[in-house]
Amino acid sequence: MSTLEPATDPDLIPRRLSEAPDEQGRYGEYGGVYVPETLVHALQELEETYYKAREDQNFRDELSRLFREFVGRPTPFHEARRLSGHARSISRSNTAASIWLKREDLAHTGAHKINNTLGQALLAKKMGKRRIIAETGAGQHGVASATAAAHLGLKCDVYMGAEDVRRQHLNVVRMRMLGASVISVEAGSRTLKDATNEAMRDWMGSVDDTHYIIGSVVGPHPFPMIVRDFQSVMGKEIKAQSIRHIGKLPDAVVACVGGGSNAAGAFFPFVDEKGVRLVGVEAGGLNSSPGNHAAPLTHGSPGVLHGSLSYVLQTEDGQTENVHSCSAGLDYPGVGPEHAYWKDTGRVEYAAVTDDDALDAFELLAQLEGIIPALETAHAVAQAVRLAATLPEEQSVVINVSGRGDKDVQEAARLIGLRDEREGEAERKAGSDLRAKPKKRKKRRRT
Amino acid sequence: MHGESVGLNRIESIFAGLRAEGKTALMPFVVGGHPRPGMLGDLLAGLERGGASIVEVGIPFSDPIADGPVISAAMDEALRAGCGPTAVFEEVRAARGRVSLGLVAMVSVSVVHRLGGAKGFCERAAGAGFDGLIVPDAPLEASGDLRAAAAAAGLTLSLLVSPSTPPDRAAAIAQASTGFVYLLARAGITGERSDAPEISGPAGVLRAASDLPIACGFGISRAEHVAAVTGEADAAIVGSAMVRRLGEAASAGRDAPAEGEAMARELAGGLRSGPRTDAKSSGVGGVRDEPARSASIAEDATPPLSSEDGSAGERVSTDG
Numbered sequence: 189m190s191t192l193e194p195a196t197d198p199d200l201i202p203r204r205l206s207e208a209p210d211e212q213g214r215y216g217e218y219g220g221v222y223v224p225e226t227l228v229h230a231l232q233e234l235e236e237t238y239y240k241a242r243e244d245q246n247f248r249d250e251l252s253r254l255f256r257e258f259v260g261r262p263t264p265f266h267e268a269r270r271l272s273g274h275a276r277s278i279s280r281s282n283t284a285a286s287i288w289l290k291r292e293d294l295a296h297t298g299a300h301k302i303n304n305t306l307g308q309a310l311l312a313k314k315m316g317k318r319r320i321i322a323e324t325g326a327g328q329h330g331v332a333s334a335t336a337a338a339h340l341g342l343k344c345d346v347y348m349g350a351e352d353v354r355r356q357h358l359n360v361v362r363m364r365m366l367g368a369s370v371i372s373v374e375a376g377s378r379t380l381k382d383a384t385n386e387a388m389r390d391w392m393g394s395v396d397d398t399h400y401i402i403g404s405v406v407g408p409h410p411f412p413m414i415v416r417d418f419q420s421v422m423g424k425e426i427k428a429q430s431i432r433h434i435g436k437l438p439d440a441v442v443a444c445v446g447g448g449s450n451a452a453g454a455f456f457p458f459v460d461e462k463g464v465r466l467v468g469v470e471a472g473g474l475n476s477s478p479g480n481h482a483a484p485l486t487h488g489s490p491g492v493l494h495g496s497l498s499y500v501l502q503t504e505d506g507q508t509e510n511v512h513s514c515s516a517g518l519d520y521p522g523v524g525p526e527h528a529y530w531k532d533t534g535r536v537e538y539a540a541v542t543d544d545d546a547l548d549a550f551e552l553l554a555q556l557e558g559i560i561p562a563l564e565t566a567h568a569v570a571q572a573v574r575l576a577a578t579l580p581e582e583q584s585v586v587i588n589v590s591g592r593g594d595k596d597v598q599e600a601a602r603l604i605g606l607r608d609e610r611e612g613e614a615e616r617k618a619g620s621d622l623r624a625k626p627k628k629r630k631k632r633r634r635t
Numbered sequence: 636m637h638g639e640s641v642g643l644n645r646i647e648s649i650f651a652g653l654r655a656e657g658k659t660a661l662m663p664f665v666v667g668g669h670p671r672p673g674m675l676g677d678l679l680a681g682l683e684r685g686g687a688s689i690v691e692v693g694i695p696f697s698d699p700i701a702d703g704p705v706i707s708a709a710m711d712e713a714l715r716a717g718c719g720p721t722a723v724f725e726e727v728r729a730a731r732g733r734v735s736l737g738l739v740a741m742v743s744v745s746v747v748h749r750l751g752g753a754k755g756f757c758e759r760a761a762g763a764g765f766d767g768l769i770v771p772d773a774p775l776e777a778s779g780d781l782r783a784a785a786a787a788a789g790l791t792l793s794l795l796v797s798p799s800t801p802p803d804r805a806a807a808i809a810q811a812s813t814g815f816v817y818l819l820a821r822a823g824i825t826g827e828r829s830d831a832p833e834i835s836g837p838a839g840v841l842r843a844a845s846d847l848p849i850a851c852g853f854g855i856s857r858a859e860h861v862a863a864v865t866g867e868a869d870a871a872i873v874g875s876a877m878v879r880r881l882g883e884a885a886s887a888g889r890d891a892p893a894e895g896e897a898m899a900r901e902l903a904g905g906l907r908s909g910p911r912t913d914a915k916s917s918g919v920g921g922v923r924d925e926p927a928r929s930a931s932i933a934e935d936a937t938p939p940l941s942s943e944d945g946s947a948g949e950r951v952s953t954d955g
Binding site (some may be wrong): 212220221222223224225226228229230375376381382385388389395490491492493494495497502503504505506507508 | 695696697698699700701703704707708711714719720721743744745746748749750771772773774775776777794795796797799800801808819
C-alpha cells in the first residue's frame with residue numbers, strides 16, 4: 189500500500205496523480221457530482237468560469253497581488269529547533285529529523301482558509317454574483333469568507349452549527365464585525381455537516397445571485413479541485429522554501445485532515461515527488477468506537493455525502509454516523525474525494541490522533557516554540573513529532589501549521605482542566621500523588 | 636425503455652388508465668416513519684381514499700441535501716424514533732396489500748449506495764412493494780447504473796428537470812426517465828408564496844421530447860396550485876405542505892391519517908379532468924418555449940433571504 193509499484197498491465201498504471209480529476213470530476217472512483225438537477229447548471233458554470241480564470245493572466249495577477257499584499261504571502265517557513273529537540277528526547281535512538289513549520293497561522297485571518305475564499309470570491313465576481321454564502325465549523329472559513337467578502341464588496345451569510353457557535357464564539361463575533369450574518373443551524377448534530385446541508389439548501393434557492401464558497405476540498409466537482417488549486421499555494425511555497433532553507437525537498441510533509449483542504453494544498457505539489465512522504469492526520473477523538481472520532485479515512489467506508497463519493501463514517505442503515513473531535517474544524521464525518529484516492533493508491537499515509545494527544549501537542553508547540561496552534565493543527569503536530577522521532581537527523585519533516593489557536597484557548601483550557609482533573613483522580617486512586625507532574629509527563633512519553 | 640423486463644409497471648398502468656379517461660393524478664409525498672413509525676399503512680389507505688393515485692415515500696436520511704427543511708426535519712424525527720430505511724421497507728411491505736395506489740421511493744443516492752448499491756437497492760425496494768424510484772441527488776450523468784438496475788427490478792426511475800435546465804438537457808432527461816418525468820415547478824423559494832407556478836415553457840419542452848407523463852412538484856400546497864400545474868402536467872406532487880400537515884396533526888394528538896385523507900380530497904378537487912390546455916401545441920419544438928422559460932426563471936431570481944421560520948421562504952429543490 190505504501191509504495192506505487194509499476195503495474196504490468198498498462199491500464200492499471202495510474203496516470204500521474206496530479207492529473208486528477210478527470211473530465212467527470214473523478215479521482216479514481218471517487219468524487220463526481222451527486223446533486224439535485226437545480227445545481228447542475230450552476231456547477232457547470234462554475235467549472236467553465238474557473239477553467240477560463242485559471243488561464244487568464246489578469247485573474248492570476250489579481251489573486252497573486254491579493255495573496256502578497258492582503259494575506260501576507262509567502263508565509264514564513266522556519267525550523268522548530270526546540271520541538272526537534274523534544275522529538276530527539278523521546279526517540280529510542282536519541283536522534284530525530286529536524287522539524288520545520290509552514291506558518292499558515294500567520295496568514296491574514298489566522299489560517300490557510302483565506303487562500304481559498306479570496307480565490308472563490310474573485311470567481312464569484314467574475315460570474316456577476318453579489319452574494320456569497322459559506323459553511324463553517326471552527327469559524328476560520330467563515331471568518332475568511334467574511335473577510336474576502338468585505339474586501340471585495342460582496343454580501344456574506346455564514347451557516348454555522350449551533351454547537352460550533354458555542355465552541356467558537358470568538359469567531360462568531362469576528363464574522364459579525366466583518367459585516368457578515370451568522371446563521372446558527374439547529375438541525376441534526378448542530379455541527380459542520382449540518383451547516384453544510386443548510387448552505388447547500390440555501391444555494392439551491394439562491395444560485396442566480398449567490399456563489400457558495402465551500403470551505404474544504406469536499407462537495408461536488410468542481411469544488412474539490414478549485415479549493416485544492418487555490419490552497420496549493422502552500423505546497424508550492426513549501427517546495428521553494430525547503431530548497432532555499434534546507435537545500436532539498438523535505439522528507440515528509442504532515443498536515444491535519446478534516447475535510448482536508450490544508451492537507452490537499454500542502455500535498456498536491458508533492459504528489460508526483462515520490463521521495464516525499466505525505467502524512468494526513470485525522471481526528472481520533474476519544475477512541476475508535478463509532479461516534480467517538482472523526483476519522484473516515486481510518487475507520488470509514490466509501491459513501492456519498494454532500495455531493496461526492498469519498499470515505500464517510502456511516503451506519504449499516506445508510507445514515508451518516510455521529511462524529512466527535514475536540515476540534516470543531518475536524519468534526520466532520522466525510523473527507524475530500526482526492527484524499528480517498530490518495531489513500532487507496534497508497535500515495536498518502538493517514539493516521540488518527542486522539543483528543544488527548546492533540547491537546548498535549550497544543551501545549552507542546554505553545555511552550556516550546558511560542559506558537560499557539562489551532563486544535564486542528566495540534567493533531568498534525570502530535571503525529572509529526574512521533575514521525576520525526578523515528579527518522580535520522582539528516583531528514584526533515586514539515587508541519588503545515590494550518591491555523592492559529594486564539595479561537596481555541598478557552599476550549600483548550602477547559603479540556604486541559606478536565607484532563608488534569610481526570611488524571612489527578614486516577615493518580616489519587618493509584619496512591620501516587622507524589623510524582624504528579626503533568627509537564628514532565630509529556631516529555632517522558634515514548635511512542 | 637419502458638417496462639423492459641416485465642409487463643406494464645403499476646405506475647405506467649396508472650398513468651395509461653388516467654390518460655385514457657383524460658384525467659390527471661394527485662401524488663402526495665410522505666416521509667416513511669413520519670409522523671409516527673407504524674403509521675404508513677393507515678396513511679396510504681387514507682390518501683388513496685382521498686383521491687391520490689400514487690404516493691411518494693421519502694426514505695429517511697440524516698443529510699438530505701435535496702430536501703427542504705420541513706422534509707429534512709421529518710426525516711430527522713423518523714430516524715430519532717428508530718425508523719430508518721430498513722424499517723420503512725418493512726412498513727411498505729406490510730402496507731402493500733392494503734392499497735392499490737402506486738408507490739414511489741424518494742431516496743438519496745447516499746442511501747442507495749450504502750444499501751447494496753444500485754442493483755441491491757432496487758431489488759430490495761421492488762421486493763418491499765415499491766413500483767418506482769426518484770433519486771433526487773443523482774442527476775442524469777450519475778444515473779446510468781440506477782437506470783439499468785431499476786429497469787431490471789421492474790421499477791420506474793424518474794429523473795428531475797428544473798426550470799434552469801436547458802431544453803436539450805431536459806429532453807435527454809425525459810428520454811432517460813421511465814414511468815414519469817419529475818418537473819420542478821420553480822427554481823427558488825417555496826412555502827408561503829401564493830402565486831400558482833407557471834410551467835408551460837418547460838412542460839412544452841418535455842412534451843416535445845417525450846410522451847412520458849409529467850409530474851410536477853415544488854411549492855404546491857393548495858387545490859388552485861394543483862389546478863394550475865395539472866393544466867399542463869399529468870400529475871401534481873404535494874410534499875412539504877402534506878408533511879407539515881401530518882406532523883401538526885400528530886403532535887396535536889389528532890388523527891393524522893384522517894387529516895391526510897381530508898387534505899388529499901381537498902387537493903384532488905383541483906385536478907384537471909379533460910384535455911390539456913396546451914394539447915394543441917404539444918409536439919412543437921423547444922424554440923418556441925424559450926422566452927416563457929426564461930421569464931419564469933427571472934421571476935425566481937434574487938430570492939429574498941427568508942425569515943427564521945422554516946415554513947416561510949423555505950428554500951428547497953424537490954419538496955413538492
